Amino acid sequence: MAPKTITLKDVAAVANVSRATAARALNSYGYVGEEAAARVLEAAEKLGYRGNRVAQALRHGQLPIIGFVPGDIQNPFFARIAHDLDVELRKHRYNLLIASSEEDVDQEKALLDNLRALNIRGFILAPTSGDDNQHIARLAKDGAPIVLIDRVAKDIQCDSILVDNEGGAKEAVDYLIANGHRRIAILQDDSRIFTAQERFAGYTKSLQEHGITVDKNLISVSRSTVKHAVDATIRLFSRRDRPTALFTVDSLMTQGALLGLRTMGLSVPRDVSLVGFDDFDLATFTDPQITVVAQPISRIGPLAAELILERIKGSQAAPRNTTFPTKLIIRGSVSNPQI
Amino acid sequence: MAPKTITLKDVAAVANVSRATAARALNSYGYVGEEAAARVLEAAEKLGYRGNRVAQALRHGQLPIIGFVPGDIQNPFFARIAHDLDVELRKHRYNLLIASSEEDVDQEKALLDNLRALNIRGFILAPTSGDDNQHIARLAKDGAPIVLIDRVAKDIQCDSILVDNEGGAKEAVDYLIANGHRRIAILQDDSRIFTAQERFAGYTKSLQEHGITVDKNLISVSRSTVKHAVDATIRLFSRRDRPTALFTVDSLMTQGALLGLRTMGLSVPRDVSLVGFDDFDLATFTDPQITVVAQPISRIGPLAAELILERIKGSQAAPRNTTFPTKLIIRGSVSNPQI
């Protein structure tokens, strides 16, 4: 069926030189006669020689691939970063292999094992778990280039790029409190996830600083999808003395909360005030527009690419940890609570 | 630095057998003595032997990777499909390599060349161009497993999965006309893209069937991002006798149109009626909820995975072309035009 692939040997045969000479001509190194080189290039062109990355990789040790393991490729936050990474890395002739962990540590472990066996050049990870990450530690210790984004894993020595989750969350809740709210709920994803932990910490810190007791009943955990968030929101607001305000920890959950509240006939901000973490396109279309804690998302991908490329080049510098500040964007989803 | 990788040779040495025997024990084929096998497995375990996919791939010819080339990974439509593909393919021990073409034919060509050189097992493509696709034809002719999704490329013999773009678009425009609209604008992406062509065809077909002349001034082309769509919308509706209705060809553009109209102070559906192609999460939150042509998106990824796996297994069956029907979901973004 498939006309067998063209190998260097074929090219060499047509050009009437040895494989060694053909390789020299194609990769322009060492001594090659002009005439011979021309013949080789012509032959390669004519045959459509493409080279075999796998064989090259076996020789050099590694494939020109960088692995990206986000928590969930469907989250626009990660999709955007994937896109930015792809653009940057392609400039340097690397391919991006995206393998989502689906926020499952076991899957993450399996994936890393897998990618490792593929001999890829480096890893850009958003670790699912803040605690369980022996596997990442091992990877780092073996000297693999790694950049962690969005989340860090404890006790791992490697480059990382974060945003100020705790500060951002605290600012959001501070703002709600400043508007007179005291019964403030939080809708968060799996508490194993680092960002969830940090954003939750910001939430509790703000409450405590204002002398408000943290009420377990106001804490809702759900998977980070619009659907799950809708359900969680409905549960949260079905209680008798429901919260007057809600803080959501990512954009999918913010959207879910909006849909959930609408389903229940609750109006934002008249009945419930809302602040979300992570900005999203439609935040300014909804009525009212949604107040959010924005992350400098456009800077994460490019920086991650830069860091990983340096590591691949062999940089032995101390781990660089960047934390970007967040920014509270005040729109119209917060008002004073009704008494 | 990195403790060098464990090879089969190392395992064999520790187990005190030859490489051949070690391989037999690890992959359980041929004759191996029980005792020797046990020693090999133990040694592999102890050393943390992982195998080298690259070397295996060189031997077998191919990497356990399937390439996915969407038009744009940031479009939720493709992100969802990527996710579904990933889940399905992982079950069969394949990795998914996502490389977005950014709707650029040259980039698409370069990517395919690249992936080809990587000796991956198959390709799942959403071709950027409806016309310029010699590169895909060549790939198909060389017998590579290919599944085209969302868009087909002319004259290419391979499996494909589409939705009824023309029918869906026509239904949408028919609906607008039935509500009394005659000045109906369309906001579409690059007309080189297959889906854009088909959806545009549905648009013109509907107009023509109702005896309405297609007005060039009502046709706006923009890149498929929320930002570009906002600008295009504003341009479209800044005209003196502006359209009374708008049909947008994908969800990002629908969102852009919503934002653009809001910016201009135009109300949906009072001033402008709107129907979008492709449903999206927030379509039911906005006020009013948006009427859309929904695609059976959850069926595309799994089917594509199934098809590609069969091709990889060696199926020589005639190309299977599936076209899923679309469904007009009527919500509240269409009303009668003001005179």
Next chain:
DNA sequence: TTTGCGTATGAGATCGATCTCACTTTTCGC
């Protein structure tokens, strides 16, 4: 005792590209 088969193992070839090394031919300086 010999033939023969099932079991068990290792030596070596193979996949494709690259690199080292050895060898030949040309060129140039003195």
Next chain:
DNA sequence: GCGAAAAGTGAGATCGATCTCATACGCAAA
């Protein structure tokens, strides 16, 4: 015009896993 350096080339080794083939042993049937 002679030797040394430079230029050009090919044979063969290498990367790691796998597969073929040859070999060797044990045991049973002839």
